Each structure stands twice: as C-alpha cells, then as structure tokens.
Amino acid sequence: xxxxxxTRDTPSVSVEASRExxxxxxxxxxxxxxxxxxxxxxxAHAQKEHFTAEELLEKARQIDDSVSRATVxxxxxxxxxxxxxxxxxxxxxxKYYLAAxxxxxxxxxxxxxxxxxxxxxxxxxxEWYGSTVSLKLGLKPVxxxxxxxxxxxxxxxxxxxxxxxxxx
Amino acid sequence: xxxxxxTRDTPSVSVEASRExxxxxxxxxxxxxxxxxxxxxxxAHAQKEHFTAEELLEKARQIDDSVSRATVxxxxxxxxxxxxxxxxxxxxxxKYYLAAxxxxxxxxxxxxxxxxxxxxxxxxxxEWYGSTVSLKLGLKPVxxxxxxxxxxxxxxxxxxxxxxxxxx
DNA sequence: CTTAATGCAAAGGTTTTGCAGAGCA
DNA sequence: TGCTCTGCAAAACCTTTGCATTAAG
Numbered sequence: 395x396x397x398x399x400x401t402r403d404t405p406s407v408s409v410e411a412s413r414e415x416x417x418x419x420x421x422x423x424x425x426x427x428x429x430x431x432x433x434x435x436x437x438a439h440a441q442k443e444h445f446t447a448e449e450l451l452e453k454a455r456q457i458d459d460s461v462s463r464a465t466v467x468x469x470x471x472x473x474x475x476x477x478x479x480x481x482x483x484x485x486x487x488x489k490y491y492l493a494a495x496x497x498x499x500x501x502x503x504x505x506x507x508x509x510x511x512x513x514x515x516x517x518x519x520x521e522w523y524g525s526t527v528s529l530k531l532g533l534k535p536v537x538x539x540x541x542x543x544x545x546x547x548x549x550x551x552x553x554x555x556x557x558x559x560x561x562x
Numbered sequence: 563x564x565x566x567x568x569t570r571d572t573p574s575v576s577v578e579a580s581r582e583x584x585x586x587x588x589x590x591x592x593x594x595x596x597x598x599x600x601x602x603x604x605x606a607h608a609q610k611e612h613f614t615a616e617e618l619l620e621k622a623r624q625i626d627d628s629v630s631r632a633t634v635x636x637x638x639x640x641x642x643x644x645x646x647x648x649x650x651x652x653x654x655x656x657k658y659y660l661a662a663x664x665x666x667x668x669x670x671x672x673x674x675x676x677x678x679x680x681x682x683x684x685x686x687x688x689e690w691y692g693s694t695v696s697l698k699l700g701l702k703p704v705x706x707x708x709x710x711x712x713x714x715x716x717x718x719x720x721x722x723x724x725x726x727x728x729x730x
Numbered sequence: 731c732t733t734a735a736t737g738c739a740a741a742g743g744t745t746t747t748g749c750a751g752a753g754c755a
Numbered sequence: 756t757g758c759t760c761t762g763c764a765a766a767a768c769c770t771t772t773g774c775a776t777t778a779a780g
Binding site: 424425426428430431460461462463464465468487 | 733734735736737738739744745
C-alpha cells in the first residue's frame, strides 16, 4: 500500500481551516511549509480517535509516501506547541495524540484498563482544581490533566476488549 | 560506593510495619520472600521523594549489593500491585515511584515544568470526579489521577530550577 | 542562492526477556 | 528436592540524532 492518492484535494471545511492555522503558525515561527508537514498534519486531523506516532506515519504516507518516521517525530512537537494537537501519555510506553479541535485544555481522558482505548470528555472544573492544588503548594499552575482508568462497556460484558492488543 | 551497610537492622516503625504487609502479600500470592525483594522494598521506603528505577537500583545495592537491575524491574510491579508503591508517569521518558504510605489514591501530583520535581498533595475530591466523568460515558471507574504542571518556587525567582537535569 | 528540512540509518535511553545457575519453601 | 527467583547480557521498544542531500523562501 504505497502512496495512494486520497481525497486530499477536498478536505473538510474544519480541516481546511485548521490547516490554515498550521500554515500561519509555521510562517510566524520562521518555519517552512513543506509537503511532508502538511501531509502529517492532514493525516493527524483525519483521525477520529487517538493515534500513535507509528500510526500517524502510516496514514501520512498514504498521502505522501516520502514522509519518514524522523519527520513525523520532528513534526509532532511543532503541532503540539501550536496547540493544534494534544499529546496524551497514559504510561503505556508510547504516546497518543489527537487533533485539538475541541475542548482546549479542559478535557479529561478516560482510559480502558484492558484495551487502553482513550475517551475524552469535557471537564471544565479541571482548571479550577489545578489552580487550587498548585496554590496550596505556593506554585504557579500552568496546565492540568485528569486521567481516569475505567472498564469499558465491552470489557464489562465479555471480560475482554475487542480491540485489545496489549502483550500483558 | 559498593555494598555499604546502612542502618538496616533498625528500620523505623512505619517501614517495619509496611515491610510486614509486603511479606504477607508475597506469601498470599505464592511468591517467595527473597533478600533482594526486601532490600528493594526497604530502599524504596527509605526515600522521601519520588525516585526512578535506576535510583532505586543504586539505593537497593547499598543494602544488598547482589541486587540486579532486572530484579528491580521485576519487583516494581509487585510492589505497585500490592498498593505499597505508587507509580507516576509524567511523560518524561522514565517512570517515578513513591512509597504509598499516605493518601491512598486520593493524591494529585504537581510537577515543575522546569526540573520535573514532583510534589504530592491530598485531593479527596478526585475520586468523586473520576466517578462522575466515567459514568457520563457509561464506564465503571477504577482509579483516577490528577497531574498539574506548575512553576516551582525556585523557577519563579531565579528562572531556573536548582536540581534540573533535563536535556531540553 | 542560502539555509532549513528531509530521509536514512545508527544511536539513545528505558524496560523486558531468555537462559543457566542459585536459593527459598 | 522442586520450582521460583536471580544475575547477566542481549533484545525490544519508542524516540532522537548525525550527516549528506533536497527543496523552500
């Protein structure tokens, strides 16, 4: 499966708008707008669920097969620093990412204990609690993250998650 | 600095009590009580701040210099599963640990953005929010974690943390 | 043209694992 | 004595980096 041309020429409106933000960010920072960066960006924003760097590489290559693993890893921090992508580390060894189209920093992650599937949910109280907790220690809060481990629906009924790939 | 004998023969009362819990847990699970496991346990419970696997190896070797890195890594999950140790992943590449002498699962971590120093603080509201958020998604909550990024006192005054070792 | 960005492959750091020998129950 | 646990070293794993080449501005 190499270099398939997808419907990249007519991305959805929201993706289009986000991409403009990304290009604007790159220019502001004096960074170059390359085909690889755009392919990686588009691939990331076409995902509906959280993805890993490796999965992103695969998707990006379906758009532009010249994209390398190194460039994916070099582009991820750019996208997270521009707040167009959210990084989620659930402690499973690899990091997960999701396009930050909604919620800003006010989202909690709920992770299935069996299959590691991540759900996000609005948690507007988080920022207030982050401040409360920080200030109790005399520190200045920067950001906060609430991660909840839970049993997903499939696990509760069948005792095993359908999309589980863990070695454990 | 190899195999220094410390004051291991007279550990504090609380450490002593915890160690008994650990031995009981091992026996219950049909696991063996070995000198290495006890040394690792004692080393872990002698720390006042969060530590890494590598740091734990060094401390454990001061108690019993036969302790190997492999055994440390094999013992860590046993101690976390017995709830005598708390694992904290702040997304820095290596995991941190701390003896779970207080707070149970009702603690939030506040991490300095510059030096990665971790402070813990009681956060009794967390469990309630974990439940709320999980149930909104129809999931059964298991545990929750609130991690706050903040600027520590030293960073605010000098612009740099004293104990910083990050490459970044 | 000038310089940043890229691909490749090797290196990096942390954690895991196979195996033969050691030691607890 | 049987079977778990251990140390050692190699491997696995994700991520980063050096270098020659490519391409954006």
